[in-house]
Amino acid sequence: MNHLAVYCGSATPEDPRYVELAREVGATLAQRGIGVVYGGGRLGLMGAVASGALAAGGEVIGVIPEALAGSEVANHDCTELHTVSGMHERKQKFTDLSDGFVTIPGGVGTMDELWEAMSWAQLGYHTKPVGLLNAFGFYDDLIAFNSKMAEVGFVRPAHQNILIHSDTMPELLDAMTAYQAHTPIFRMKAEDL
Template structure:
């Protein structure tokens, strides 16, 4: 994996485990020679991932909408900073620039990015691995919800493994490296849907 899109929050939670996790992710990706593609911000977990990767000699590519540049939250010390018109362009460029996706703790924007990456994988718009780092059990409920969607039948059995989870980055990267793309919906017959 040459570059990973890292989805995470722009907030700084009170519990230091989240910022520590973000710093560790940035550092470990840089040490493994994996570039970071992320939201281009300097605040919260986003800034911590970027700063740690840069400090470890890594490549960090930011993709940020003009409105957030205007709000002065853009990180100005990146390897590259792409300024786009809006969120749709941002997510499309993430997919174009990255070899996979890693989601760290975050809020609604992070969830939007994760679910779109999963949806696009189901449909066949990309065949990239979609990883979820369950730091400090933050995503336990979401992982259970994914299993419930599979159990009920809203996620097809052949797409069950699209969401790759682990509670440490090394384990997650190993699972992502072993990722085998699923049969996308666009290649299924109507009878299989």
């Protein structure tokens, strides 16, 4: 993995553990020689991931929509900063530039990015690992919900291991590196669906 897209919040929670976690994620990726592809902002967890990676000598590629770039939230300290027309183009650029996806704590936008990465993997638009850092138990309920979807039958057996999750970044990166691509829906026969 040369580059990973990092999905996270642009907000700054009151609990300082979240900002520190984001900095550590950026630094860990840089120390492993993995470039960060992220939302291009300088605020919240996004900005902390970027500053952590840059402080550790890493590469940071930001991808920001025009509407946000013009509102003074763009991080011009990035190694590269791509300005795109909107959110759809932004998410496509994340997929094009990265070798996988890591989600750390965030809100609605973060969830949109995570679920799209998982959906695209199921369908076969990409075969890249999709990781979820469950720091502080933040995603316990989401992991349980994903298991519930599988249990009920809304996630096929072939796709139940798309979401890779761990409580620590080193374990998550090791699991993502070992990821074996599944059979996507586009390559399944009707009787398998």
